Amino acid sequence: MSKTVNVAQYLFTRLHQLGVRSVHGVPGDYTIRALDFVKPAGLQWIGNCNELNAGYAADGYARVKGISALFTTYGVGELSTINAVAGSYAEYAPVIHIVGTPKRSAYISNVVVHHSLGDGNLRVMAEIYKKFTCAQASLFKPENAPELIDAALEHCVKESRPVYIELPSDVVGARVSAHRLHTPLNTSTPSNIAIEEKEIVDVVLERLYSAKQPFILVDGLTAADGIVDEVNEFVRPFGTLDFTDYTESADLALVFSPLFSDTNTQGWSAVPRKEISIVFHRNHLEIGETRTHKLGNKSLIQALLNHLDFTKVRSQSPKATALPSIRGLAKSLAPPNPEAPIDQDTFYLRISSFFRPKDIIICANGTPLAGSRDFVLPPDTKLIASSIWLSVGHMLPATQGASLAQHELGTGGRTILFEGDGSFQATAQELSTIIRYKLDVTIFLISNDGYTFERLIHGPEEEYNDIARWNYLLAPEIFGAPKCGSYEVETHDVGTWGELQSVLDSEKFQNGKGLKMVNVRMGRLDINTKFKEALKLAGQQLM
Template sequence: MTNIREQSLEQPVDVAEYLFRRLHEIGIRSVHGLPGDYNLIALDYLPTCGLKWVGSVNELNAAYAADGYARVKQMGALITTFGVGELSAINGIAGAYSEHVPVVHIVGCPSTISQRNGMLLHHTLGNGDFNVFANMSAEISCDVAKLTNPAEIATQIDHALRTCFIKSRPVYIMLPTDMVQAKVEGARLKQPIDLSEPENEPEKEAYVVDVVLKYLRAAKHPVILVDACAIRHRVLDEVHGLIEKTNLPVFVTPMGKGAVNEEHPTYGGVYAGAGSHPPQVKDIVESSDLILTIGALKSDFNTAGFSYRTSQLNTIDLHSDHCVVKYSTYPGVAMRGVLRQVIKKINQSELSVQPSPTVENEVTKNLDDSSVITQAWFWPRVGEFLRKNDIVVTETGTANFGIWDTKFPTGVTALSQVLWGSIGWSVGACQGACLAAADDKSDRRTILFVGDGSFQLTAQELSTMIRLKLKPIIFVICNDGFTIERFIHGMDANYNDIVQWDFKALVDVFGGSKTCKKFAVKTKESLEQLLKDPSFNAAECLQFVELYMPKEDAPRALIMTAEASAKNNAKLE
């Protein structure tokens, strides 16, 4: 029986349909998660809304996958069930919040009547508090929408999705079972959600632009430094516009890898303080009298253990919601508008442009007479293996630090979790990223580099990749355990050891014996043969590579950062 409110609706649609059609509208095509009795009815609506269901093996992996999906395809979505499901996902959502990744977390929960009556239901704490889990997620979400009043639900959904996109952080949507089929105004769907970012106040923006231009024109050795939030807050077009207009030397941070076309003549490498590559980058950046940073996230692992030696007096920081020019902060002035105006008004002839260092994949320089695959040789060799528009996923630890020494072809997207650093993230993220590329019907390769210790945490997600017929190239670096932890503390401690698995056998265990390829590589010669093989490069199926490297070998940047991390951990004050 319809009520008066529903009778007044122009085009009544069920809440689940409204929500999922909005997800489709903003570009999502696959939704990760796990079924549970509080979300089952909602899941029935996915196919009719043009969305595919991705059942991961657990909620944590699903959250990692939604994160990886969002980094490639603008936004990601995750559906879990109340309590047990959402708490299993919370670590992955926290990582997305930390690293500015827009993930929509939808939680199926008990009916509004059950909540109102404080019923003693399964998946609760038994205390009648149905808000406790939402309150936990509120700390790692930029919006919490509890869909309990049909008159407000459509507005709540639109607001949450807009906020998720604009702020580039997760949102939490609580969907009670009795609201799934409640009616809301479907006519609203004719009008797309406004995803345009708020414009800067013209006078404030003009003032900041004038100040930036004044310092740029006066500088003798200006440089550009691009970091993670330039990627997350979608200003890469503006970044490249600035590079083209100024021809200033441009560098990236570790978290900014992939933000800049590394084949551009002004690209100069990775700046990470003492961990910079090439080595001369450190001197060039730190001797500059003006560093224009875009989207900075100056975390410990992003700065090689806080080894930056730059002065704020020589720095202009552009962020998504404020700008800092030397020691003056301008709240509410976003970088996009400032960058566009600077590009419009600056001319290269007004600037003192210094040459950039040459960046190469230094394979020959790091080649030795041994057949052993070393970290120093491997990562530059990876740069020669990569091709345009590849998606490269690197795990916290060896791979995250090794990739600093890899020069990318044009269009490579790099996924890493340098700030949150949750071990095992990359396996789920690889699934999500590979699926996002498939949803876009692109032929981009997805390539994962993960250590053997990290892989063991989330290995089950390999089965999801096989089931979905995804075609990633997976390199599992077999070096006997947690290398990054060994270099921080306990090189030979048993807590940094792992049980040795027959890793490639998991491909068969998870159902890929007839559709996937497996390799075990222990020498430079055999790796060279594999990397040059046309069939391997074509990546026409899932390919799994056991890559054997020495236990006590690590990328130079990892060793340096681990030493700094150990010192920070030991500080008493």
């Protein structure tokens, strides 16, 4: 490596060192000079249809790869994507958002430039982004750029949240020292103080050993906190519980990486009582109602596993063993009538037999998000769903990013999306990006004629909950699917269990290669029965 590099080369080299191999975005006149340096750094440019979709795609890529990069232009581009970045911030997805800005002299002279508000204040966008990112770097002084870039990227990884980097167009080619590139970024979390950690381990184990009716709750930030393997190991000796009646009289709740919201707690009904809870957050532990300890959860859980004596844990109580098992329920389902219409109540249980180890399964907001709670997943699968932001249209572009990341990692498995028709219409053009880059994606489109969630909350027959009726299976052709056989595309329309099973039984469909798209017709007011009460509660809370 030469002794100096330009600022763009430095930034893109650091991205490559972190494992990024693709950069999502839309080109603009403030970014195009920098884009010349993407490919030489060993990165692929992924051109999305618009900046919002690029942000969603970067979010999906980050959830699989552990880091992602997004590049947009000043003003119109960065504000178009801010909804996606806000969602990544809310749900802890580590996205590096690079913004190509006007040259530095425009900031000094307060000149009116395009894509600005016309008042000479060019700092407005950066100020807005402070609310949605955990760190910001303004690269207005080239000599400070390497240090600022490194600090922002380290924050992104350590906090698993988006960061914001301003790259002025006249700084792109400025030469800076390359010596820092020889030192890897420090992305490790600080170690716990051994004495303090051991003291807390003893407290937790004492509570666990004395508990008569404990349970474990694993929540949405487990992946973002990087503790999936540790939690899986911890849960494995104790088994699983599939229903929550047991928890009402429990005397201990071990809660891992929670992000409690009205959505993932069924209107707050599933939040464990504080007095019985031990809650493992990323950087602190809560015991009961009053005791909080600043400890990293990854090291703490590893220490718990090292000291755990399973013989001291009480055998499962009769109340626990009497609970129904969702795995047993899936196996006990009677074969459906092949002529009967597909229903939400059993669709998600039945479709679980289609899943394989290493699959990435993505559920869009709406009926798929609710239904996915009935999935029975094989080992080593990854489920991606929104826990709090719930932006309509998020998951189709996120699937593009996730599939790309999965391909780059070479881990095998398929990328499978469950998407409602309303969500699909919000970002449908990103199907063209999937086709353009020949990604392997299977889409089950839940076609129920509109916004079923909203219908059941309020206005079941009102026009505002309707959507236009599309010919969804023509979308691949419209969006450029090749007819020469260079990219495999197959589409299916199903409305009965027999029609669906015929598709699922096909070896060609099972291979997950190319684009597979299934239009699954369901009733416009059909929804998982267990979720209806939660929707009623949501409606009451909104009134």
